[in-house]
Amino acid sequence: MEDATIIDLYVQRNQRAIEETAAKYGGYCSAVASNLLGCPEDTEEIVNDTWLAAWNDIPPSQPSCLRLYLGRLTRNLAVSRFRFARSKKRFAGMESLLSELEEVVPGGTSPEEALAGKELALCLQGWVDSLEREERQLFVRRYWHGVPVKQLAREAGISQNAMTLRLSRLRRSLRARLEQEGVEL
Amino acid sequence: MKSEDIFNAVTELRDDQVRAGERKLHRTRTPNFRRIGALAAVLAVVILAGVAAGPWLRAALRRSPAQTEAVPHDTGAQLANTTTEPAKSSNGGAADTNAFSLGRADYPKMAPYPRDDPWHENEAAWEAWWKCYKETHPDTDYSLGINDYLRTAVPTLLSDTGEDNRVVSPLNIYMALAMLAETTAGESREELLTLLNVPDLESLRVQAKALWEANYCDDGRLTELLANSLWLRDRTVYNDETVQTLAGGYYASVYSGPMGDEAYNETLRAWMNEQTGNLLEDQIRDIGMSSDTVAALVSTIYYKASWVSSFSRVEEALTFHGPDGDTNPAFLRRVTEDSTLYSGEGFQAAGAKLDGSGQMFFLLPDEGVRPEQLLADASALNFLLSDSGRSSTDSRQVELTLTVPEFDVSSKLDLIGMLQELGVRAIFDPDRADFSPLTTDVEEPITVSKAQHGARLVVDEDGVLGAAYTIIEMTEGACEPQEPERAELTLDRPFLFVVTNNEGLPVFIGIVNDPKP
Numbered sequence: 001m002e003d004a005t006i007i008d009l010y011v012q013r014n015q016r017a018i019e020e021t022a023a024k025y026g027g028y029c030s031a032v033a034s035n036l037l038g039c040p041e042d043t044e045e046i047v048n049d050t051w052l053a054a055w056n057d058i059p060p061s062q063p064s065c066l067r068l069y070l071g072r073l074t075r076n077l078a079v080s081r082f083r084f085a086r087s088k089k090r091f092a093g094m095e096s097l098l099s100e101l102e103e104v105v106p107g108g109t110s111p112e113e114a115l116a117g118k119e120l121a122l123c124l125q126g127w128v129d130s131l132e133r134e135e136r137q138l139f140v141r142r143y144w145h146g147v148p149v150k151q152l153a154r155e156a157g158i159s160q161n162a163m164t165l166r167l168s169r170l171r172r173s174l175r176a177r178l179e180q181e182g183v184e185l
Numbered sequence: 186m187k188s189e190d191i192f193n194a195v196t197e198l199r200d201d202q203v204r205a206g207e208r209k210l211h212r213t214r215t216p217n218f219r220r221i222g223a224l225a226a227v228l229a230v231v232i233l234a235g236v237a238a239g240p241w242l243r244a245a246l247r248r249s250p251a252q253t254e255a256v257p258h259d260t261g262a263q264l265a266n267t268t269t270e271p272a273k274s275s276n277g278g279a280a281d282t283n284a285f286s287l288g289r290a291d292y293p294k295m296a297p298y299p300r301d302d303p304w305h306e307n308e309a310a311w312e313a314w315w316k317c318y319k320e321t322h323p324d325t326d327y328s329l330g331i332n333d334y335l336r337t338a339v340p341t342l343l344s345d346t347g348e349d350n351r352v353v354s355p356l357n358i359y360m361a362l363a364m365l366a367e368t369t370a371g372e373s374r375e376e377l378l379t380l381l382n383v384p385d386l387e388s389l390r391v392q393a394k395a396l397w398e399a400n401y402c403d404d405g406r407l408t409e410l411l412a413n414s415l416w417l418r419d420r421t422v423y424n425d426e427t428v429q430t431l432a433g434g435y436y437a438s439v440y441s442g443p444m445g446d447e448a449y450n451e452t453l454r455a456w457m458n459e460q461t462g463n464l465l466e467d468q469i470r471d472i473g474m475s476s477d478t479v480a481a482l483v484s485t486i487y488y489k490a491s492w493v494s495s496f497s498r499v500e501e502a503l504t505f506h507g508p509d510g511d512t513n514p515a516f517l518r519r520v521t522e523d524s525t526l527y528s529g530e531g532f533q534a535a536g537a538k539l540d541g542s543g544q545m546f547f548l549l550p551d552e553g554v555r556p557e558q559l560l561a562d563a564s565a566l567n568f569l570l571s572d573s574g575r576s577s578t579d580s581r582q583v584e585l586t587l588t589v590p591e592f593d594v595s596s597k598l599d600l601i602g603m604l605q606e607l608g609v610r611a612i613f614d615p616d617r618a619d620f621s622p623l624t625t626d627v628e629e630p631i632t633v634s635k636a637q638h639g640a641r642l643v644v645d646e647d648g649v650l651g652a653a654y655t656i657i658e659m660t661e662g663a664c665e666p667q668e669p670e671r672a673e674l675t676l677d678r679p680f681l682f683v684v685t686n687n688e689g690l691p692v693f694i695g696i697v698n699d700p701k702p
Contacts, residue, residue: 152210
């Protein structure tokens with residue numbers, strides 16, 4: 001079933017919307033959630049929560065790309081879940097992702113001093129646009145889709161260490177951009 | 186700032202940026218065949234479409250119906266002598282569409298589509314909208330004979346385009362012919378029922394009402410307004426039952442006045458302009474009833490819908506290869522993943538979803554194939570006319586770069602020759618025509634002296650705006666049967682289009698040949 005037709009089902013409050021979404025994007029959202037959380041039970045729960053979130057949000061939302069819209073919902077739910085259960089140190093994938101991104105964050109900056117969320121998102125988008133195609137692909141693959149470093153290294157045909165280095169260079173470049181944009185260190 | 190803030194900002198990356206990370210990393214730098222393939226797809230689809238609209242048309246499309254000078258269906262006015270907002274008349278003056286009115290049709294009032302309210306925060310608004318939508322769109326089957334009608338009528342309606350554009354609304358013509366059938370008897374009625382593919386008048390009434398209800402929508406998301414009217418002569422006595430049937434079963438407003446009188450004609454034009462949102466003023470300007478007109482039936486449709494996935498203007502200059510040479514209209518483009526690309530015999534096609542409605546399908550004939558040739562082929566015709574035809578066409582899911590020119594097409598058709606070609610002849614012949622269900626209070630036999638259809642469709646980055654009318658005029662006295670005029674011209678890369686409702690029924694269909702610089 002085409003995305004537009006599935007979205008129509010949501011708009012009509014037809015519960016088939018969820019069945020069709022699960023059939024078409026269950027695998028995709030599971031992969032996103034699993035990359036972030038690494039725990040099958042939580043993955044399943046997050047994916048189910050994703051369908052519920054979509055049901056509550058469409059309408060009025062009219063996602064132009066249903067798959068990426070669902071992927072975003074999954075990421076948002078995953079980070080909430082992570083925040084909730086952080087003390088238990090359960091989510092290895094998310095933990096390592098956030099730990100890597102910690103490098104990017106200017107240390108000691110209070111939320112008040114930081115860029116507002118929207119400005120930060122725009123700044124990040126501009127930085128991603130400025131990257132060479134392969135670097136852009138690498139960044140999104142690692143930090144949006146949560147693909148493990150090991151797998152990225154295998155795909156690129158380089159060692160895991162070399163891949164870690166490439167990712168580290170990327171993060172430094174992002175940090176430099178954030179500083180340039182006025183984030184105080 | 187926390188790393189979570191960065192994580193959240195990453196979540197907000199744009200769709201195109203996220204898509205970039207969907208492909209596996211390359212081991213070595215190699216030529217990007219995928220990109221080359223995408224470019225080929227762009228080039229293929231560029232030729233898919235046809236004409237350009239001037240900036241004023243884009244402005245017209247962006248203007249909401251509420252901002253147009255004549256808003257179709259002033260739903261506040263139901264009866265004669267109530268005040269309505271004056272419509273802009275075809276000669277620039279103000280005309281009161283309540284003048285000469287015996288009764289204005291009562292159109293359904295729909296709850297607004299609560300576009301900006303999250304469902305979980307304003308459940309009541311959504312429930313109200315959905316309840317109203319279901320009430321105004323009862324799930325009545327209208328499929329009886331409709332496919333055969335379309336299959337028979339559409340090739341004729343789209344024939345002999347020459348170098349011109351053509352746009353017609355098969356739905357609008359159906360409603361006008363259904364009303365005409367109500368006013369006829371004997372052979373005249375039989376021929377109309379045969380064309381409409383229904384066994385009897387009762388079935389036609391059920392069918393026409395179901396079609397009307399399935400398509401009428403005015404909830405702020407989709408504006409699809411159908412309207413009918415009956416124009417009577419004040420000195421003639423009519424069969425009240427027939428007039429009531431048209432008013433009740435076909436939502437027809439009824440007027441009575443002195444035929445040939447300029448004020449009466451002015452009201453007719455004002456009503457037509459009002460119902461078509463002034464989109465067809467140029468054509469309606471010339472319409473008027475003469476002193477020997479016994480009655481006129483008018484059916485209109487106004488349609489406005491937005492794309493679900495919007496298009497963007499293409500910045501670089503692209504060329505449209507039209508029959509009159511190359512031109513450079515403004516082009517629109519969008520990239521959608523999970524799009525269906527159809528491949529039929531002699532054509533490729535793709536659709537673009539319209540919010541609250543069906544889709545607009547663009548059908549590009551293969552190089553060297555003319556649209557009219559395609560219409561002679563069952564595969565293309567099936568594709569254009571029904572969802573089942575489309576689902577039986579070979580297709581594959583692709584990421585589609587769809588590039589179409591902005592266009593504005595309109596055409597005016599004399600339907601008499603086409604109706605005769607389609608087997609409707611008796612109503613034009615004074616010796617055979619039977620309009621006794623309408624009136625017997627005439628001195629000369631009644632025949633149909635005018636059957637005219639006008640339509641216009643504008644496509645731009647925001648969506649689709651269209652309008653159509655059909656006017657059928659019945660007069661006393663003989664009418665010379667007309668032979669359909671025929672012409673054949675070799676075209677370069679024109680294309681066909683169809684705008685469908687939710688069930689795939691063509692609301693507008695046409696051929697684009699003539700890009701406008």
